[in-house]
Amino acid sequence: MPQPETRDRILDAAEALFVEHGFEGTSMRVITRSAQANLAAVNYHFGSKDALIQAVFRRRLTALNEARLAALDQLEAQAGDAALKPSRIVFAFFGTALAMAADTEHGGATFMRLLSRTYNEPNAFVRQFLAEEYAEVMDRFLGALFRALPEVPRTEIMWRFHFMMGAMSFAMAGIESVHAMAGLPYEDEDPARLLPRLMSFLLGGLRAPLADLAETPRPMMFDVHDGIHGAG
Amino acid sequence: MPQPETRDRILDAAEALFVEHGFEGTSMRVITRSAQANLAAVNYHFGSKDALIQAVFRRRLTALNEARLAALDQLEAQAGDAALKPSRIVFAFFGTALAMAADTEHGGATFMRLLSRTYNEPNAFVRQFLAEEYAEVMDRFLGALFRALPEVPRTEIMWRFHFMMGAMSFAMAGIESVHAMAGLPYEDEDPARLLPRLMSFLLGGLRAPLADLAETPRPMMFDVHDGIHGAG
DNA sequence: GTCTATAATAAGATAGAC
DNA sequence: GTCTATCTTATTATAGAC
Known part of the structure; x- marks a missing residue:
C-alpha cells in the first residue's frame, strides 16, 4: 500500500490527536510531526487550524x-x-x-x-x-x-x-x-x-412510563454550599 | 453582603469561564479580569493554573x-x-x-x-x-x-x-x-x-431486559470509508 | 496581599527559496 | 508541493517593589 497523500496523513494524525488531547491541547506542530509533514503544510492544505478541524469532521x-x-x-x-x-x-x-x-x-x-x-x-x-x-x-x-x-x-x-x-x-x-x-x-x-x-x-x-411529578420522591436534602462562599 | 475574598472571587470566575470556554480556552488573564483581581493573584493563592482547576472541583x-x-x-x-x-x-x-x-x-x-x-x-x-x-x-x-x-x-x-x-x-x-x-x-x-x-x-x-445477542438486528451496511483514505 | 514589569515559552501564521 | 526561517501574539509564571 502506498503512503497516503500528505493531506490525508494530516487528517488522520489530527483526528487521532484531537481525541487524545482535545483541539486546543493539540498544536499544529505536533500534528505535522505525527503526520511526517512540514509545519507549513497545514496552512497550505487547509488554510488554518480551524479549517483543519472542520475538514476532520x-x-x-x-x-x-x-x-x-x-x-x-x-x-x-x-x-x-x-x-x-x-x-x-x-x-x-x-x-x-x-x-x-x-x-x-x-x-x-x-x-x-x-x-x-x-x-x-x-x-x-x-x-x-x-x-x-x-x-x-x-x-x-x-x-x-x-x-x-x-x-x-x-x-x-x-x-x-x-x-x-x-x-x-x-x-x-x-x-x-x-x-x-x-x-x-x-x-x-x-x-x-x-x-x-x-x-x-x-x-x-x-x-419508560412518563414521569408523574407528584410520584417522584423529592431529592434528599443536603447543604450544597457548606463551606463554599459562592458569589451567587 | 460584603464582597467575597479574592480567592473565592477567582474560584467563581474560573468555574463560570471553564464551563463556557473549557480549561485551555480560558486564560488566567481572563479569569483574573473577570474576578476583578490581579493577574499574579492566581499564582499567589493557588500556585498554578492546574492547581486552580483542582481547587475549583x-x-x-x-x-x-x-x-x-x-x-x-x-x-x-x-x-x-x-x-x-x-x-x-x-x-x-x-x-x-x-x-x-x-x-x-x-x-x-x-x-x-x-x-x-x-x-x-x-x-x-x-x-x-x-x-x-x-x-x-x-x-x-x-x-x-x-x-x-x-x-x-x-x-x-x-x-x-x-x-x-x-x-x-x-x-x-x-x-x-x-x-x-x-x-x-x-x-x-x-x-x-x-x-x-x-x-x-x-x-x-x-x-430493560438484558440484550440477547442473537435477537438484535444487525447494523445496516454502509461503506464508512467511501472517499476516505484512512491510514488505518 | 496586591501590584507592575518582565521573563520564558509556545502558539498560529506567513514569506520566500527551492 | 515542500521546506526553512521568522514574525506576531498569547500564554503561564515569577521577581521584586509597595
Whole structure:
C-alpha cells in the first residue's frame, strides 16, 4: 500500500490527536510531526487550524449522516402509510453510528470517539459547525419520532432523545474509566456486544412510563454550599 | 453582603469561564479580569493554573460525593438485612447530583454543568484527578448495585451505570442544543421537571431486559470509508 | 496581599527559496 | 508541493517593589 497523500496523513494524525488531547491541547506542530509533514503544510492544505478541524469532521460526518438519512428513508418507504415503530427509528440513528464505531480498520472508531466527545464542546466555532452539520438529521429523526408517538408530548421526546445521545456518547468513550475508578480490572470485550447492550438500554429508557411529578420522591436534602462562599 | 475574598472571587470566575470556554480556552488573564483581581493573584493563592482547576472541583465535588455516600449509608441502614432496591440506589446517586444542579443561587448549577462536561476530559491531569475523587463513590455504588442485582452480570451493570452517567451528563448540559439543531424554538421550562424526567428514563434503561445477542438486528451496511483514505 | 514589569515559552501564521 | 526561517501574539509564571 502506498503512503497516503500528505493531506490525508494530516487528517488522520489530527483526528487521532484531537481525541487524545482535545483541539486546543493539540498544536499544529505536533500534528505535522505525527503526520511526517512540514509545519507549513497545514496552512497550505487547509488554510488554518480551524479549517483543519472542520475538514476532520466533514470527511466522515457527511457519510454518517447520509447513512442515517438513507436508513430512515428506507424505513419510511417500507412502512408506506403505516406508522413507524419508534425502536426502528432509534435503531436507524444509533445503529448507524455504532456501525461506524465498529470500523477500527479505517479510523471510524477513532472518529466516533471524537464526535461523541465533541458534542458538548466549549469551543464556539466547533459547536456552531456541528450544529449545522446535524441540523437536517435532527429535524428528520425528531419529526419521525413525533409522528410515531403522537400521544407523547414533543418536549418529552426531545429530552429522551437527548438522554439517548448522552448514553451513546459515553458508550463510545469506552468504559475503561469506570473500571479504573471502581478499582476493578478491565478485560477486553467483544465490541459487537456494545450494540445490543446500548440498544436495550436506549429502548428501555424510551419506553419508560412518563414521569408523574407528584410520584417522584423529592431529592434528599443536603447543604450544597457548606463551606463554599459562592458569589451567587 | 460584603464582597467575597479574592480567592473565592477567582474560584467563581474560573468555574463560570471553564464551563463556557473549557480549561485551555480560558486564560488566567481572563479569569483574573473577570474576578476583578490581579493577574499574579492566581499564582499567589493557588500556585498554578492546574492547581486552580483542582481547587475549583474540590470545593464542590467533595460535598457532592459526601452527600452521595451519606444517602447510600442511610439506605443501607434503613434496609438492615434486606436487599436494596436498585431504583433507590440510582436515586441516591443521580438525585443528589440533580439537587446540586438545582441550586442556581450558589453556583451549583454552573458547577454541575462543568462536572458533567468534564467527565470525558482529554486533559490527562484533570482526568486523573477526577478519577481519584470519584474512586470511593464508584466503588460503593457499584458494589451496592452488584448486591442488589446478583443475577445480573457485573459487566452489564457497569455498562448500564456508564450509560446512565452519559444521560445525566447530557441532561446537565441542557437541551438547547437539540432545539437549535432541530430548528425548533426553545421555551424555558421548570427545572424541577428534569429530575422526574431523567429518573424515569434511567430506571427504564436499568430495568430493560438484558440484550440477547442473537435477537438484535444487525447494523445496516454502509461503506464508512467511501472517499476516505484512512491510514488505518 | 496586591501590584507592575518582565521573563520564558509556545502558539498560529506567513514569506520566500527551492 | 515542500521546506526553512521568522514574525506576531498569547500564554503561564515569577521577581521584586509597595
